[in-house]
Amino acid sequence: MRCPYCEYTESKVIDSRPTDEGNSIRRRRECLKCEKRFTTYEQIESIPIIIIKKDGKRQQYDRQKLINGILRACEKTPVTFAQVENMVSEIEVKLFNSMDREISSTHIGELVMEKLKDIDEVAYVRFASVYREFRDVNTFMDELKSLLKSKKKS
Known part of the structure; x- marks a missing residue:
């Protein structure tokens, strides 16, 4: 995951939680270079039939x-x-x-x-x-x- 501040590609996950309906996961990350924190969301990619x-x-x-x-x-x-x-x-x-x-x-x-x-x-x-x-x-x-x-x- 690329840092939105310095664009460094390495970060660590500090906290993970499911969202309201459990359809995605909210992750708090910290950049390993600039040490700023940012949030990402992970969800299942659904391919329509x-x-x-x-x-x-x-x-x-x-x-x-x-x-x-x-x-x-x-x-x-x-x-x-x-x-x-x-x-x-x-x-x-x-x-x-x-x-x-x-x-x-x-x-x-x-x-x-x-x-x-x-x-x-x-x-x-x-x-x-x-x-x-x-x-x-x-x-x-x-x-x-x-x-x-x-x-x-x-």
């Missing part, structure tokens, strides 16, 4: 939209809000750990369905019906048969 929608439009990832979509599928089921938040956190870990900064909404939908299948079958079918845009009863039945086959294998 862009979602490519089915129609080709791009928008920034929004955690709340993902939660809302899953909650809609989980209405009147025993799935708790804590389970939904945990599911979204696990999905986010996969998204942020991938090297891709642009991710298709289809990929996210598949990740959600993978998680819902293990948590609640009714929520899974509800989400799948919207996500896969079932056009008729036959496509709906095909998805149910696929779900039943995967249950028998387990």
Whole structure:
């Protein structure tokens, strides 16, 4: 860290504290050359993830939209809000750990369905019906048969 007074590059940290919301750390430093003190702030650099929608439009990832979509599928089921938040956190870990900064909404939908299948079958079918845009009863039945086959294998 370069001293703002003499521009010397070496300093020592005298005090560190988290800021109000814990999103950054305030550090008091002392220059090793001129011995003047100054304050720096350290924070995590967040790289936005862009979602490519089915129609080709791009928008920034929004955690709340993902939660809302899953909650809609989980209405009147025993799935708790804590389970939904945990599911979204696990999905986010996969998204942020991938090297891709642009991710298709289809990929996210598949990740959600993978998680819902293990948590609640009714929520899974509800989400799948919207996500896969079932056009008729036959496509709906095909998805149910696929779900039943995967249950028998387990």
